[in-house]
Amino acid sequence: MKxxxxxxxxxxxxxxxxxxxxxxxxxxxLGFEITSVAGTSMGALVGGxxxxxxxxxxxxxxxxxxxxxxxxxxxxxxxxECLVKGDRVIRALEELVHDVRIEQMRIPFAAVAADLLTGxxxxxDSGGLYDAIRASISIPSIFRPVRRDGMxxxxxxxxxxxxxxxxxxxxxxxxxxxxxxxxxxxDPAQRAKISLNHYKLLSTSSQIMQQHIVELMCRLYRPDxxxxxxxxxxxxxxxxxxxxxxxxGRRATRAVLEGVTA
Numbered sequence: 061m062k063x064x065x066x067x068x069x070x071x072x073x074x075x076x077x078x079x080x081x082x083x084x085x086x087x088x089x090l091g092f093e094i095t096s097v098a099g100t101s102m103g104a105l106v107g108g109x110x111x112x113x114x115x116x117x118x119x120x121x122x123x124x125x126x127x128x129x130x131x132x133x134x135x136x137x138x139x140x141e142c143l144v145k146g147d148r149v150i151r152a153l154e155e156l157v158h159d160v161r162i163e164q165m166r167i168p169f170a171a172v173a174a175d176l177l178t179g180x181x182x183x184x185d186s187g188g189l190y191d192a193i194r195a196s197i198s199i200p201s202i203f204r205p206v207r208r209d210g211m212x213x214x215x216x217x218x219x220x221x222x223x224x225x226x227x228x229x230x231x232x233x234x235x236x237x238x239x240x241x242x243x244x245x246x247d248p249a250q251r252a253k254i255s256l257n258h259y260k261l262l263s264t265s266s267q268i269m270q271q272h273i274v275e276l277m278c279r280l281y282r283p284d285x286x287x288x289x290x291x292x293x294x295x296x297x298x299x300x301x302x303x304x305x306x307x308x309g310r311r312a313t314r315a316v317l318e319g320v321t322a
Contacts, residue, residue, distance in 0.1 A: 065095045068107070071103050074199075076289055078102070104197065112165050146198070146204055150193075177211060178211075235285075237278070288312065
């Protein structure tokens with residue numbers, strides 16, 4: 061039986077993006093062939109490792125992280141523009157998997173960033189993989205922006221959190237999207253009891269903005285399958301819960317596919 065081909069789109073969402081690994085594994089387990097990937101932020105990181113053929117090694121590294129190891133990857137910056145330099149985590153990834161040219165990877169891949177100076181979307185579909193990833197994951201005020209070619213590059217979620225229009229798609233390919241920053245799933249009354257602080261206000265406001273952009277993108281470029289994990293299901297930096305996150309992605313994917321075939 062011919063395998064169904066999939067053009068896969070992966071959203072940003074910090075640690076929740078680890079759930080993309082479970083989604084990919086479940087799609088492959090059920091016989092789908094992923095033929096191209098586009099991603100933003102953590103979606104670009106997971107998608108890039110998958111397209112390069114190194115997802116298993118990346119998964120093992122993530123699932124070995126505990127709170128102490130996550131903290132050890134943080135290189136605080138004495139700067140007014142960011143809290144974290146972001147160099148240490150990139151070096152750790154380069155030790156895990158050497159850099160590769162995007163155009164030489166086994167399947168087409170695209171990562172999305174944004175230029176702070178013009179507000180324009182910047183798409184990386186060639187060049188060094190880590191250059192693309194580092195730009196795409198530059199969460200404003202958290203990670204140091206990337207200055208390159210007259211641009212100041214920040215997290216692609218600012219302009220295109222679920223880049224349905226940036227994935228390479230052949231005729232007959234299913235368009236499958238995984239949104240790990242989907243509308244909140246918890247009780248609003250319970251969320252109202254949570255103490256607000258500077259970080260909570262900024263992160264939640266950004267999530268709401270991105271949810272509305274994704275809704276509009278899904279109207280313009282309707283995915284055949286949309287797999288969703290609510291933005292309030294896991295914290296932005298809970299990478300020490302990677303095992304749980306992989307399983308959450310697997311469950312969400314299975315639920316959507318069972319609903320389609322039921």
